[in-house]
Each structure stands twice: as structure tokens, then as C-alpha cells.
Amino acid sequence: MPTEADEVSAPTVFLALLLQRPSLQVQIQDDRIDYPRRRAIIACEVCRARKSKCDGAQPKCRLCNDLNAECVYRERGLKLDARDKLILEKLEQIESILQSSLEKEQLQTQIIKQLGPQQRQLQENFQEQQTHHLSSIITDGSDHCQRFSISTLAQSSPELSPKSAAFGRDKLSSTHREHVFSIPEHHSTPWFHLVRHPKIAQFLSSSPASLVSPLTLETNRPPLQLNPNVLLDLSHIQPFVTSFFKNVNPFYAIVSPFSWQSYYRIALSRGFRAGPESIIVLLVLALGEAGMEESLTLCRPNSPIPGLKFFASSWPLITNILISNSIIDAQALMLTSAYLFYLVRPLEAWTILSATCMKIRAIIATTPPETLPHDEKEQFERIFWNALVFESDLLAELDLPHSGIELHEDDIGLPSGFISTPENASLAPGTDDLWYFLAGIAIRRLLNRVHHMLYSKTTEMPISSYHPIVEELDFQLIQWYENLPTVLRFSFERRQLDNRFATVLRLRYFACQSIIWRVYVEVALGNEDLLRDPRIRMGASKCVEACLRQIEDLDEHQAGHIPYLWQGSLSIASHILTLMAVTTSVGLSQLLSYSLERMAEIITSGVRTIIRNGKLAPSIKAAAESLRDAERQWAAQMRDLGEPTSNHPYFDIIGGSKERNNECEIASHP
Numbered sequence: 001m002p003t004e005a006d007e008v009s010a011p012t013v014f015l016a017l018l019l020q021r022p023s024l025q026v027q028i029q030d031d032r033i034d035y036p037r038r039r040a041i042i043a044c045e046v047c048r049a050r051k052s053k054c055d056g057a058q059p060k061c062r063l064c065n066d067l068n069a070e071c072v073y074r075e076r077g078l079k080l081d082a083r084d085k086l087i088l089e090k091l092e093q094i095e096s097i098l099q100s101s102l103e104k105e106q107l108q109t110q111i112i113k114q115l116g117p118q119q120r121q122l123q124e125n126f127q128e129q130q131t132h133h134l135s136s137i138i139t140d141g142s143d144h145c146q147r148f149s150i151s152t153l154a155q156s157s158p159e160l161s162p163k164s165a166a167f168g169r170d171k172l173s174s175t176h177r178e179h180v181f182s183i184p185e186h187h188s189t190p191w192f193h194l195v196r197h198p199k200i201a202q203f204l205s206s207s208p209a210s211l212v213s214p215l216t217l218e219t220n221r222p223p224l225q226l227n228p229n230v231l232l233d234l235s236h237i238q239p240f241v242t243s244f245f246k247n248v249n250p251f252y253a254i255v256s257p258f259s260w261q262s263y264y265r266i267a268l269s270r271g272f273r274a275g276p277e278s279i280i281v282l283l284v285l286a287l288g289e290a291g292m293e294e295s296l297t298l299c300r301p302n303s304p305i306p307g308l309k310f311f312a313s314s315w316p317l318i319t320n321i322l323i324s325n326s327i328i329d330a331q332a333l334m335l336t337s338a339y340l341f342y343l344v345r346p347l348e349a350w351t352i353l354s355a356t357c358m359k360i361r362a363i364i365a366t367t368p369p370e371t372l373p374h375d376e377k378e379q380f381e382r383i384f385w386n387a388l389v390f391e392s393d394l395l396a397e398l399d400l401p402h403s404g405i406e407l408h409e410d411d412i413g414l415p416s417g418f419i420s421t422p423e424n425a426s427l428a429p430g431t432d433d434l435w436y437f438l439a440g441i442a443i444r445r446l447l448n449r450v451h452h453m454l455y456s457k458t459t460e461m462p463i464s465s466y467h468p469i470v471e472e473l474d475f476q477l478i479q480w481y482e483n484l485p486t487v488l489r490f491s492f493e494r495r496q497l498d499n500r501f502a503t504v505l506r507l508r509y510f511a512c513q514s515i516i517w518r519v520y521v522e523v524a525l526g527n528e529d530l531l532r533d534p535r536i537r538m539g540a541s542k543c544v545e546a547c548l549r550q551i552e553d554l555d556e557h558q559a560g561h562i563p564y565l566w567q568g569s570l571s572i573a574s575h576i577l578t579l580m581a582v583t584t585s586v587g588l589s590q591l592l593s594y595s596l597e598r599m600a601e602i603i604t605s606g607v608r609t610i611i612r613n614g615k616l617a618p619s620i621k622a623a624a625e626s627l628r629d630a631e632r633q634w635a636a637q638m639r640d641l642g643e644p645t646s647n648h649p650y651f652d653i654i655g656g657s658k659e660r661n662n663e664c665e666i667a668s669h670p
Helices: 010-020 045-050 062-067 074-078 082-140 143-156 162-172 190-195 198-204 214-219 238-252 260-269 276-292 308-321 327-342 346-366 374-397 422-427 435-454 463-482 500-526 528-532 534-551 554-560 565-583 596-613 618-640 658-663
Strands: none
Touching: 045 062, 190 198, 190 374, 190 565, 198 500, 198 565, 198 618, 214 346, 214 618, 238 276, 238 327, 238 435, 238 500, 260 276, 260 422, 276 308, 276 327, 308 327, 327 346, 327 374, 327 565, 346 374, 374 435, 374 565, 435 463, 435 500, 463 500, 463 534, 500 528, 500 534, 500 554, 500 565, 528 534, 534 565, 534 596, 554 565, 554 596, 565 596, 565 618, 596 618
16 A cells, blocks of 8 residues: 555655755765764763763753763863853854754655655556546446545645645655745736846837736726616526536536535525525526626627626625634635636735635634534635635736735645535536646646746846756646546647636646746847757747747637636736747747747737737736737837848738727726
8 A cells, every 4th residue: 555655746845855955956875974973062070981972961961860960061160261162052053954964865865766666656556547437437427436536636646635745845844834835925927027028128118007016007996886786587597507517616616516405595595685605606696607608808898797796696795704704604705706806806806815815714723624524624625725726826916915825735635525415416506526626726836836936036046047947847747737637638739629627727738838938038038149058949949839829829718718817818918028029039039830920910919819808907908008019119120120021011010000009999897
């Protein structure tokens, strides 16, 4: 049977080792000479007389204690001066450091020796178990089989296993939080990180909007106007319920389909006017209607927003659950935050999310999750991971305070499935689908590592120091993909996928890959001679290709229009800026897989998409205005290059006509 050490994740432990060592390189020699055990610097009189080793314990050493003798140290008789005592203290510190270093290196050697064959065995076991249990689900639909398969996925994947992460942290350091990764409190957001680069800033010289903080723009946004007195028609809600559990709940996995009938009965008995159950039911209907409709970006200006009437009816009930700390209250608030994400209201979503995080921390402090019944523990774990994932998404783009929820990342397990009775399963409006949710947790944690390792404001290293970090992060991304279940393991071919959740995972894969390798594009923009280094050229090529895959088919982003419309828009804007700079670089443009005319079409289509999305939020609107101005500067530079492709008439159209200027006018969303 595998032991706890067998479940160690190679990427997790190796990255932990990288952080622990100042040189960021783990160098271990098996033939090292062990440092001798710690000895007392000054021996007592009894030990000196008996010529035995003194352990230096105070007030009595071990030998004097055993002999019941008076323990007297010579330093009292020698009357050491201050300088002598300082020297002795320094020697003690040095010896302590050497001893600690020795213990850590011995532990690292032991872990690394175990990782090789065990990691391969874990991978082989996972593939066999995954095939077996997926076939079991297809043949008999057993809920038990589904729970076991999900548990196998969580334990086998390098980033999905809580045991492997906890092992690395607990064994490698006495400081519990030393190797836990979250969005750093002082980090550079992707947009501001790019606009400060000299090569990219030249496109934005005439755009003051690019320098305005997205947080400032969202803070000054008019409040959401709601009419809570709207009459609801609850006689035909079944399509909304079905849509929620089919199209929306897999993103969050936060509502048990086996509890839906119970929630609905309680809400109905209260007239949908009180209690967290009423809020949950109304928000399921709101998100379910949103899942049936097209993206908000495609809605007509005066058309009603899908689900808003249900959300407006739930809004007055929110204040009644803000002051209580039950799990179901936190669940209702998490759904409220989810709908605000759908409305592209990031600051309002963060406000509700912060209240959710405070409830989570209060519950952990008063009722440890491991003491809860299975389904309550399962529900709490899902609320926790939803909150952690979406807070990270927000903190990556906005300079907001941390809630501190990441401090409990090691203490909360991963969900494995609700327990259902045959009666509840027969009445359930959908299945308990955890595949996407677990995969989303894993890649969000990896994205947090990328921000922490590469884009912290305090990080200043030569490019050679980035090589082991970037390669390790990319290895973890590959491991994440290889451990995806078959139903979500997307194709890298340039074609549309039938599965909307696999489509979103593919977008997040390319987004993560582009951020990991972007450091090489940035240094190459500053000095193209660095592209002679094969590692830098290869890394820049990977970043360019990932950016291109993100924006060449913008319709794919509609698959995640419910949870990721705001983040997706800002991600597209950042990738457009990167590709603009790449096309104007002689060295980097050679890495493009398309001609300049095709790149112009892709970039222009991306700019128009962000302009269209600008009506949804002030932060997106500012990005759209900046891109509109940058596009003109970029087109002018492309014409000035003097190459045959850049003299194509297509570049004369960009930003040049009155019709196009009118098209770029950006309206505000109601």
C-alpha cells in the first residue's frame, strides 16, 4: 500500500525546495561529510575532570544531574569580558546554522531519491484507475464510482493532492506558511506590468487611460440599480434549474443536486422572502437563466439582463445573513458573488466575497471541518475553494486587500462528492460533476505560483536565474494537463471543442503558459541579441504562440462568459499588447506562425472585441480606449518598417477612417 511519502508531488516539493534555497538551485551530494553533533562550547568542572563530553545544559548538564553534583562552568571563574562572550555567541549561532542546514539537506536528499520511481508509479496507477472508473460511470452511473474516480484524480494529480502539498510544507520547514503560494500582496498586475515596458509604452504614449488604476475606475463606478419589487413568475422555472446544473454548476460545484428539492421546499414555504434557502433558490434561477442566454457582450443595449429579476429579489435578503456564520449562509453569499461576477461587477463581487471569507474563517475557528458530518464538510470545502479561486482571480487584476483565507489552504481538503440516497438521486435535476472544479482549483494554484515566483514587485533577478523557475513551472503545467480526465483533456489542434468546460480549461492553459514564458519576450524586446540564446528564443516562441492561441479565436471566450468574462477581457487586452510589440520586433516577429497581414486581422479583431466589451465595466473600457490609441500607433510603426507585408493597404485602414472612429465609441453599461 502506498505510504504518505509515496503521494509526494514532484513539482510541489521541488518548487518548495527552490523557494527555500537562496540560490534557487538544489545541489545535493550523496557523499557529503556529516557535520558532527552539537557540543557545548564551554564544559563544566565535573565533565572536565572526568574528561567526558558536556552537553552544556543549564543550570545543570546531564552528567551532573545524574551524579547529583554541583554543576559549575569555568566561564564564571574566568570572568570573560564582553568581547569574549560575543565571540562565543557568534560561534553558537554559526554552529546552529550549520546543524540546521545539514538536517535540511539530508531531508531533501531523502525526498528527491524517493520521487523518481514513485512519481512514475503514481502516474501509471492514475491512468489505469481513471480508465477503469470512467468506464464504470458510463456503464452503471453509480454515484459511488463517480466519487471514487474524483478522489483518485485529486490524489494522483501533482497539484490536486492536498496530502502532497502538505507533505512538502510540513517536512521541509517548521514555518507552516513558508511554501504556500497565493497572489503576493505586492505584485505587478499583468496590464500594468506590460504598460511599463518601454517597448510597449510607446504604443500608449497618448493614452492616459492606460495609467489609471482599474481599482480606482471600479471604485468610482455608479452603483448597481435594482428593483426588488419586481413580480416573479415561478410557474415555469424548470428550464432555468436544468440549465444551472448543466451549464453553470460545474464551474462552481457549489449546489448539491441532491439537496435542491429540500432548498426549494423551504424557500417555497417562506414565500421566497426569508432565509438562505430562498437566496440559494433565487440565485440558482438567476444563474440558470444566464446560462441559457448569450454573453452580456452580445445583448442589445435595452434588453433585460438574464436572471437580473431573480437576483434583484434576493438582494434585500442578503443583509439578514451577513451577521450569521453558518455554512448555508456562506453558500448563499458565494452564489451572490458568482452572479455579480457574471454582471462584470468585480468590486461588488469582491465585497460579498470578503464577507464569505470572513464566515469561512469564523467557521474554521469555531467548528473544525474534520468534525463535521460528511455532506456538511463536503459543502464547506466547496465554498472554501470557490472563495480562494475567485479571490485569486480578483487579486491578480486589482490591488485589493487579502482576506487571509489562503492561510487555511493546507487545512481544508478537496471535495470528493456528496452522498445521496436513491430517492434523492432520482429527484435530482442534474449530476454532481466535480471534474472541472478540481481542475480549475489546480490551475489557479499554479497561476498563483507564477505570480509569486515571477511577478512579485520585490523580484529582481538576472535572466539566467529565471531558467530553472520557468522550466519547473512549465513542467507543472504539463503535469496538470496530463492528469486531466479524458472528458476534459482538450486537444491542442486549432479547432473548436464540443465541451464548453474543456474549452475554458484550454484558454486557461494558454493564459498560464503565456504568463510563465513572458519573461523571455520582455527581455528580448529590450535586447534582441538575447534571442541568440536557444533557451530565450525557445521561451519567447512559446509565449508568442500561447498569446496567439488566446486571441485568434475570440468566440471561444464565450464558453466562460458566466465566471470569466471580466478576467477574460483583461487577459485578451494584455495579449494584444504583447503581440503588438512582437510584430514590431525584427527578431521576435520571426517567431510568429502567421503573416503580418493575418496578425493585423487577429489584433484588430481583438481590439474590436475589447471595445465591444468596454460597455460592461470601467476597467475594461479603459483598456479598450488604450488599445484603440495603441492600435493607431502600432499601425503607423508597421507602415514605417518598410517591409512589403507592412505596406499592405490593410494597415492604412486601421484607425484611419471616420467610420472606424465612430465604431470605436465606447458606451457605458446600464
